[in-house]
Amino acid sequence: MANDSACLWCWQRISILADGGLQRSEEIEDCEVRCNPIGFDVRIEEGRGVTFTAVKAQ
Helix, strand or coil, X not given: XXXXXECCCCCCEEEEECCCCCCEEEEEEECCCCCCEEEEXXXXXXXXXXXXXXXXXX
Protein backbone atom coordinates (compact mmCIF):
# COMPACT_ATOMS: atom_id res chain seq x y z
CA MET A 1 0.00 0.00 0.00
CA ALA A 2 1.30 3.45 -0.84
CA ASN A 3 0.53 6.91 0.47
CA ASP A 4 1.85 10.26 -0.73
CA SER A 5 2.46 12.79 2.01
CA ALA A 6 4.45 15.91 2.82
CA CYS A 7 7.69 15.68 4.80
CA LEU A 8 7.27 17.10 8.30
CA TRP A 9 10.74 18.71 8.06
CA CYS A 10 10.86 20.32 4.60
CA TRP A 11 7.31 19.87 3.22
CA GLN A 12 8.50 18.13 0.05
CA ARG A 13 6.28 15.35 -1.32
CA ILE A 14 7.35 11.85 -0.22
CA SER A 15 5.92 8.37 -0.81
CA ILE A 16 5.27 5.96 2.04
CA LEU A 17 5.02 2.22 1.33
CA ALA A 18 3.38 -0.15 3.80
CA ASP A 19 3.06 -3.93 3.89
CA GLY A 20 -0.63 -4.65 3.28
CA GLY A 21 -0.28 -8.00 5.03
CA LEU A 22 0.27 -6.40 8.45
CA GLN A 23 -2.45 -4.82 10.58
CA ARG A 24 0.03 -2.39 12.14
CA SER A 25 3.52 -1.26 11.25
CA GLU A 26 5.82 1.27 12.95
CA GLU A 27 8.92 2.42 11.10
CA ILE A 28 11.40 5.27 10.96
CA GLU A 29 12.48 6.45 7.51
CA ASP A 30 14.71 9.31 6.40
CA CYS A 31 13.22 12.08 4.29
CA GLU A 32 14.41 11.56 0.71
CA VAL A 33 15.16 15.28 0.35
CA ARG A 34 16.80 16.36 3.65
CA CYS A 35 17.62 13.01 5.32
CA ASN A 36 15.82 13.83 8.56
CA PRO A 37 14.03 10.97 10.33
CA ILE A 38 10.25 10.59 10.20
CA GLY A 39 8.38 8.06 12.30
CA PHE A 40 5.44 6.34 10.61
CA ASP A 41 2.61 4.44 12.27
CA VAL A 42 0.51 2.58 9.71
CA ARG A 43 -2.72 0.84 10.74
CA ILE A 44 -4.96 -1.26 8.54
CA GLU A 45 -8.44 -1.68 9.98
CA GLU A 46 -10.99 -3.96 8.38
CA GLY A 47 -13.88 -1.95 7.00
CA ARG A 48 -12.23 1.38 7.88
CA GLY A 49 -9.23 1.49 5.55
CA VAL A 50 -5.65 2.55 6.15
CA THR A 51 -4.44 5.22 8.58
CA PHE A 52 -0.97 6.76 8.10
CA THR A 53 0.38 8.84 11.00
CA ALA A 54 3.74 10.63 10.80
CA VAL A 55 5.81 12.33 13.52
CA LYS A 56 9.23 13.99 13.55
CA ALA A 57 11.66 11.42 14.92
CA GLN A 58 14.79 12.35 16.81
